[in-house]
Amino acid sequence: MVELSVYRLSFDTPVRVGTIVSHELDGIRFFSYDEKYIDSRGAIAISESLPLSKKRYTENEFRPYFEGLLPEYDARAILCQELQINENDYLTLLGVCGHDCIGDIVIREASELFENGDLSYQALTKQELKNIFKTNRSTVSENIVSRLSLAGTQVKTGLVHTNNMGLSQSGWLRPQGLAAASHIMKISELRDIPEIEYVCMKAAKACGLSVADVLLEDFGRQVLAVERFDRCVDQSNQAIKVIRLHQEDFAQAFGVTSASKYAELPGGTVTAIAEMIRRYTAQPAKEIRKFVQSLCFTYLIGDCDSHLKNYSLLWNIQSYRPVLSPSYDLVCTTRFERFSREMAFNFGSHRCIDAIDSSDFDQLAKDIDITPRMVKRIAESLVETVQSELINAGFGEYGQVFESTYAVAEDVADDCLPRLRVLEKFCTS
Template sequence: MSEILEALHDGRRVGRLTQESDRLAFAYAEEWRDRPDAFPLSLSMPLARRDHPDSVVRPFVSGLLPDDGEVLRRWGQRFHVSPRNPFRLLAHVGEECAGAIQFVPPERSAPWLDGSPPEGIDWLTDGEVADRVEALVRDRSVARRGGDEGQFSLAGAQAKTALYRDPDSGRWGIPKGATPTTHILKPNLGDFESFEINEHFCLQLAARLGLRAAHSWTETIGKTPVIVVERYDRARLGGRLVRVHQEDFCQALGRAPENKYQNEGGPAAKEIFTLIREHSSQAGEDEARFLDTLIFNYLIGGTDAHAKNFSLLLAGGGQVRLAPCYDLLSILPYDHEPKKVKLAMTIGGDYLLWKIGNHHWETAAAEWKLDPDLVRDRLIRMANAMPEAAQEIGDAASGSAFIRKLVAEIRLRADECWRHFSATKKKDRA
């Protein structure tokens, strides 16, 4: 007998996710396919086909869940299901996922479809927010508590929780039912010194250099340093807060989330360029944005830029756009062996950051079907602009020793890259 979850968007049935004999399947509702504003769950599950098999459904569904196996194990214990069964986990946390789709058991779906879904916000005191953040530091699986009505799932490996923030008062609350979360809070667990400052700095730097990046800030909640990131898959339209659909590139390419790194079978940059070229509503602009993000990560030593850390926004009428940057982090301020630092995707056939030079970028440009001179010019321009931009952001920050080191290391690397690639350009012209 099949188990069923209704896939809903804004009170409409998008389709049904089913599980039978441990095989997943998804079928679009005909009324959804007929809508002019319909969008697919995933580019790997086009609307042109009603029914989609386990081979593409499983990577999409698994990609909605955390990457951390320990979190999944704890969830399995809490919900009395197998941590290796993404369907049964989603049955407990699927009402608030990345993107616009809510996965709701049939027995709970009637109010949504009748236009009267459960909604609202349970407001938290500052002390209650601090208690939740500190509990998350102790156990990253407790992003929500058992009694909370608003259960949710966030993909990724980092500990995080999602809450609703009142735009006027700044108050935090737990939304439920049709009400979405607005912000993601990621506490510093002590794995990396000042990681929250690092990520916020890199997001600011990306934006300063012209990339679209998620808006963020840092604060101390209770005793815990936290980075707060505004969700780009939520938007206010006509006074309403709505969910915006998105998927990461593992989902879009039908790859399991555990294969997010290229050297583990994950997507290469070439595959992402191809997908953008074939599906983006503004392919040229999004190709340039993705290229700039690759260059940015190369310059800052962003070693975790795998396929799950790039996403697409999907909307009606076949609109597809590259999502803003998120989860940006530099390895440069931490102790590391320079000749062992690897990128998540190859550039010109190599992962090792120290090895990658002009020849690798020329080879990569050919693989990506881009003009090598254009690629090098964009790299030189960004490397030239980065030191001053980094210094300006650092000067406006708290001036901590970590910030000073981060700024110094990024300035040094960007300047070295600018000198190297500028010299090769002059040599080629000679």
């Protein structure tokens, strides 16, 4: 029998949430909340798909949330090869790499005990950083050292950033034990991807979207450092303390596996997300506006990969109701011929980004149950600023860039033109 303990670790003290049990002989697996946790003050469900209950959740019910904490495709394959674990054995993988997951969840084998002082950080030199990011395999191997699990297909790891040179001359530290990372460090075998994501993210922020902050770093190759919005960093008293916030993506919230993140939800994915925002968030009108902003921006920049796992709910400290998380993973995928030009879900009446016209934004408003005028107000400001802000980001107005970043930004800005004309037509109709 395999037994994994599930904890929430917002501060230094772990709170046991529940247990995953797997019976090897009959194959029965279930997740159940601890009754003590259910009865505790401030208890929240770890997922909207797993409401607080004394029932035993079947594997079909709990798997989308828990497996959704793990990497996918090549990132997962490399990790499993290094650990000599079958790729389908997601529970064993969680037990090994579940110390630093998305949100405030910690997963470990039930036999593992927490030890006092099991949180520390190791300063990294520039050469050590180059060694970490030298290859995809070396980057993934870093996750084994930190027992870190990051969802998604891209190769990445987690580190802590500091401006205190007394803590680290390079500005970067490795989390150890149960210490959490403050930044997700992303690399790519595809040329320009870190720079494209950088200019898209910086432009989004300049256009008024709530966006995760990003840095471009040169560690022998381009590395994009993304500040985690599910972490709060306290660097007072000459020490670092990283506080975890709970988060789940919409695939997890809907109980959808990562493999089905592009599948259209019953009634339409856009409608389903809007309904969940209204049902669960504290300020639905504000969060709906953020959602519409994100939809319009991803369309403009040509991001056809903005699927269910690229939208999340975030619980702030001591909050019982979530907010829509800042936007993340914003990339102009239409710049690459190898990527599909199908949107991640239906946009109005179309899915192919090139088929979308101004009438689809009227349909989008209907799907979200808001007025077209509201969509126009949001879209107008983006139409006016998106190209100039992409160029500003590439020029280095919002942080350090590479010599090549300006040309990359120009390419992305040019790629936006056809969609800019569509949105302009909608705004003036």
